[in-house]
Amino acid sequence: MTSPDFDKPIPDSNSIAFVGGGNMARSLIGAMINGGTQASAIAVAEPNEEVRTKLAEDFGVAVFADGVEAVGSADLVMLSVKPQVMRKVCESLAPVLAKRRPLIVSVAAGLRIxxxxRWLGGGFPIVRCMPNTPALIGAGATGMMANPAVSDAGRVQAASILAAAGTMVWVEDEDLMDTVTGISGSGPAYFFLMIEALEDAAVAQGMPRETARTLAIQTCLGAARMASEDAEPPARLRERVTSPGGTTQAALNTFIDGGLRELVASAVAAATRRGREMSSELD
Structure with a gap:
């Protein structure tokens, strides 16, 4: 048995262990500590020494090179490793987790509960989550699904952690978790592409790139805020800024003629389908 990399006590009851200390884990840990969680209640298993050192220095949490050391006394285990290594990680942790059967929370795309x-040995309370990258700045959108073994208290505990990263919603049909991936999990990239396209279009019209980027980003941000804060549905907001025969109508007609709605539907369907394929490939 190895010792922690830093002279920190192994977290006791009501403790949370992160297996994987990457960007998502880091953002959640920071949000939890800012929200009042004690650093002594958090352990992180991360094989990269540089990442471990930074987590310990920045947050004062216990860090370990090996997952078995981190999860031994945890009441909640957050699996925040890449889907491609999840099976190996679960099978390595299964013997020690079988002793306490803590709540398991997975943020791996595509993998089903x-x-x-099964990789953990069976019978665990598990919450499957699909966050997205804006969670790193507390503006994420997360879909969550719990199996029947998760208690009401477990749902509250999992939700409290993910809510620190932004908005979260419960999904009761696991098949729809792949749709969550297609809409919000992959969704930020769609809007980054839109910003790129607006920027390039303005540059093509002669605008300096820095000016074009500033206007494109703020326009997308402002539109999202209006959609979030206004009680009207997006369709009504669109109608309110579209004067018949005006510039906005000319642009929207071009989107419609180009099949924008159909293209978006195809893109979401492709991402959803790929999520299901990943589940099969990694089984």
Whole structure:
């Protein structure tokens, strides 16, 4: 048995262990500590020494090179490793987790609850989550699904952690978690592409790139805020800024003629389908 990399006590009851200390784990840890969680209640398993050192220095949490050391006394285990290594990680942790059967929370794209449960040995309370990258700045959108073994208290505990990263919603049909991936999990990239396209279009009209980027980013941000804060549905907001025969109508007609709605539907369907394929490939 190895010792922690830093002279920190192993977290006791009501503790949370992160297996994987990457950007998502880091953002959640920071949000938890800012929200009042004690650093002594958090352990992180991360094989990269530089990442471990930074987590310990920045947050004062206990860090370990090996996952078994981190999860031994945890009441909640957050699996925040890449889907491609999840099976190996789960199987390595299964013997020690079987002793306490803590709540398991997975943020791995594509992997189903049944797969994770099987790799852990079966019978675990598991919450599957699909956050997105804006969670790193507290503006994320996360879909969550719990298996029947998760208690009401477990749902509250999992939700409290993910809510620190932004908005979260519960999904009761696991098949829809792949749709969550297609809409919000992959969604930020769609809007980054839109910003790129607006920027390039303005540059093509002769605008300096820095000016074009500033206007494109703020326009997308402002539109999202209006959609979030106004009680009207997006369709009504669109109508309110579209004067018949005006410039906005000319642009929207071009989008419609180009099949924008159909293209978006195809893109979401492709991402959803790929999520299901990943589940099969990694089983």
């Amino acid at each position: 049944g797969q994770i449960d």
